[in-house]
Amino acid sequence: MPINPHSLPQPILRSIPRDQHTISRRDISPNALRVLYRLREGGFGAYLVGGAVRDLLLGLHPKDFDVATDATPEQVKQLFRNCRLIGRRFRLAHVVYGREIIEVATFRANVDDGSGDRELEDGRLVRDNVYGSIEDDAIRRDFTCNALYYAIEDFSVRDYTGGFEDVQARTMRLIGDPETRYREDPVRMLRAVRLAAKLGFSIEPATAAPIPLLASLLGEAAPARLFEEMLKLFLSGHAVASFEGLEAHGLLGAVLPETAAALRSNRSGALRRMLLxxxxxxxxxxxxxxxxxxxxxxxxxxxxxxxxxxxxxxxxxxxxxxxxxxxxxxxxxxxxxxxxxxxxxxxxxxxxxxxxxxxxxxxxxxxxxxxxxxxxxxxxxxxxxxxxxxxxxxxxxxxxxxxxxxxxxxxxxxxxxxxxxxEAGDAPERKRRRRRRxxxxxxxxx
Known part of the structure; x- marks a missing residue:
């Protein structure tokens, strides 16, 4: 489903200066820094964004470093010879440094500008390349903890949705109206459980409340996408917490319906013990x-x-x-x-x-x-x-x-x-015993 602008809050900028957060350039990939500085030198705005900023604030080591910018994918490609453009639904630039890829995304807008770069098929967004501002980009993201931007010009963290406080409180909170955002993309329910398990976060009550009621919407998600999400849930080192999160929020029956039924009927709990x-x-x-x-x-x-x-x-x-x-x-x-x-x-x-x-x-x-x-x-x-x-x-x-x-x-x-x-033990026996199954x-x- 397309994003409903009315379901999103108004962005309010809070800039957290360097002396009030723990992010150091020493902990950022040198290649990501190269991309950020090159974009800035080219006259564009560029920020480290999303999970990398969140993880750095938590003292973790991010696996991936993503960049958000106001440069279009074509403009990014002109700046980097080692760049390739990918994607149809979301046009992205990948800047390649050996085995490391820095993903560069252009700020997306929340409304269709009539250019034809936003396309729907059966109510699903199949193309979304209408570009906007950093404020637009921030409130489009799923959770507040993923809507944080690190600026290299003054080493501040830009927060438009209250994500900085939520990271400090270790809380998962959806941006905008939770039910509307889940209906836009039901897989967000699985992402909420997965990220909470990975980070040791609690899911904020208003964000958690609609999940059991909307769990059946996962039946509308592409089966191939759900397979990839299952691998992320269970092969990222937090499988037990992910499983318990699926149970707690009523999602287990939506993704593993027959397993959920079998566990309910197994009164001894033996099958659940083995699974855990x-x-x-x-x-x-x-x-x-x-x-x-x-x-x-x-x-x-x-x-x-x-x-x-x-x-x-x-x-x-x-x-x-x-x-x-x-x-x-x-x-x-x-x-x-x-x-x-x-x-x-x-x-x-x-x-x-x-x-x-x-x-x-x-x-x-x-x-x-x-x-x-x-x-x-x-x-x-x-x-x-x-x-x-x-x-x-x-x-x-x-x-x-x-x-x-x-x-x-x-x-x-x-x-x-x-x-x-x-055979020796059986020899004296004349009468054949009935074999036990x-x-x-x-x-x-x-």
Missing amino acids: QGLSNTDARVAADEPVSPAFLFALLLWPAYCRALAGLQAQGMHAEEAQRRAADRVTLHQVQTIALPKRFSLPMQEIWLLQTRFASRQRKRVFRLLTHPRFRAAYDFLVLRLAASDSHAGDVEFWKQAQQSSGDELSASLEAASAAG RPSAAASAE
């Missing part, structure tokens, strides 16, 4: 700069949904292996209608699930086949994680831990000895 343990492990890996596969992440997030679907199919009398395949397909199919989970992640995710029952086997051929499976390590790590839900898998975890540490000959000998011992993946998880 997995997200805690994810945070630890991110903190240690270790990779986390989106396939493993979604295997974790959708495992409660898979367990619930599997239990339902088996209750209908479906054979175990068929039920497992059907449950995996059903959960995936339903989820991609909300979040565009690419097949390069959904297929490995399903393999992680389907391999879980194979860890019970001790047949030599099956054991060696599973050890060489390309998804073995991810599936084993997932099995270990399931101990958070139930200790019934402890024996399997210990066996496969030893199997990975043994040589092929040692493992063969161990399996043969175990098989022989089992091993609990399904769904039952043991719950």
Whole structure:
């Protein structure tokens, strides 16, 4: 939806001088400073803006440094040979310094000037290149903490929306009327939760109040955009806080509907314990700069949904292996209608699930086949994680831990000895015992 100028407040400038804030040029990317000074020398206004200013005020180290200016993208390109213009909806300039990109955006206006540079399709803004003033640009931004501008000419911070005080108070506050701003872009609700989790901020009551009521609007967002937002929520080192934020503000059912339903029906809380343990492990890996596969992440997030679907199919009398395949397909199919989970992640995710029952086997051929499976390590790590839900898998975890540490000959000998011992133990029995069914993946998880 287009921005409604009536939903935005009037900007009121407050300039915070250098001796009243903590931002130092030493903490700013040298390349960002080059861009700022070159633009100033070219006769343009230029400011460090957004998350970088916010993070510097908090004593954090920004990953990206963005610049806002009154120069048009074409004018920026004329100043920098290492510049490329990108985007159709929002025309931007990228100034490239090796592996670092400084994004330079022109101040946007709040109203259409009739030039044709603002275009709507089915009520959605598909082109927005009507340029305006720094005041226009400030009140267009989403949260007050993101609407701060650092000026290199006097090293002050320019604040038009009260964001400086909100950063000091560690508060997330939407600029303008919250309900209207969420309706303009429902993904802002996820951004509110994500940034609050990342920064340790609280969401201001008026900003938080409409979220549960408008959560269903996320169904109108592009599934591909929601996928990217999910990766930001859960792979930025604050996965546990993000998950708890989604629960607290009524958004979990909007993005992971079947998982939310499964968690509600799991009275023991085992599935939630496992999920939170997995997200805690994810945070630890991110903190240690270790990779986390989106396939493993979604295997974790959708495992409660898979367990619930599997239990339902088996209750209908479906054979175990068929039920497992059907449950995996059903959960995936339903989820991609909300979040565009690419097949390069959904297929490995399903393999992680389907391999879980194979860890019970001790047949030599099956054991060696599973050890060489390309998804073995991810599936084993997932099995270990399931101990958070139930200790019934402890024996399997210990066996496969030893199997990975043994040589092929040692493992063969161990399996043969175990098989022989089992046969010897069964020899005196004349009457055949009825075989007990091993609990399904769904039952043991719950």
